[in-house]
Amino acid sequence: MLKKTTITLFGAGLLAMTVPTVSFAADLSKMTHECEECHSKNGNSEHPEVPNIAGYSATYIHDAMMAYKEGDRPGVKFKNDDGEEEDMNEVAKELSEDDINALADHYSKQTFKSHAGDQKTDPNLVKKGEKLFKHKCKKCHADFGTDPDDDAGILGGQWMKYLEHQFKMFHDGDREMPKKMKKKFKKLKEADYEAIIHALGSK
Secondary structure (H helix, E strand, O other), rough: OOOHHHHHHHHHHHHHHHHHHHHHHHHHHHHHHHHHHHHOOOOOOOOOOOOOOOOOHHHHHHHHHHHHHHOOOOOOOEOOOOOOOEEEEHHHOOHHHHHHHHHHHHOOOOOOOOOOHOOOOHHHHHHHHHHHHHHHHOOOHHHHHHHHHOOOOOOOOOOHHHHHHHHHHHOOOOOOOOHHHHHHHHOOOOHHHHHHHHHHHHO
8 A cells, every 4th residue: 555655656756747847847938939020040140230149158048138138238229020029128127037037948959040141341451350350359369259268259150240339338328348358349440340240240
């Protein structure tokens, strides 16, 4: 009798563990569907104003989303594929930290697809930008901004239009920079921004 009761309770325990897992999977599927209305399938954006998020490190995605959620990083308004205007600050506010962790884990496992073949770059600016990047940026952005393990996002192969807007936000003081970056960024001229963006867009 004891043996039968033990088996019954063990079975009930398995059932209890299974239900939340199914529910969680459904929630993740719903969240990724909403993310991909702007960031496109698997986080590889089809919109030049919106960055790829596929392949970013889970740490970077978590930190970026928490910054949006807490209002420390300004969001950019964008009309998604359904014609609805979205704002990353508002989107992040609706997510719990567990939600954010789940999304970070999911997108960190996707493969980043470069937009180098989707946008036009100037060879002379690329050459100039590569030199500037190696001198100013490579210490924190490894492998020309293509290594997710540096937890600094993926810049190489990213949409140039998105990068242009982020550079402008940094320049205008609308987006905070780490102290090390701020020190080097201040030494760049606006013409240097364009060169670096062309170099990154070519990767």
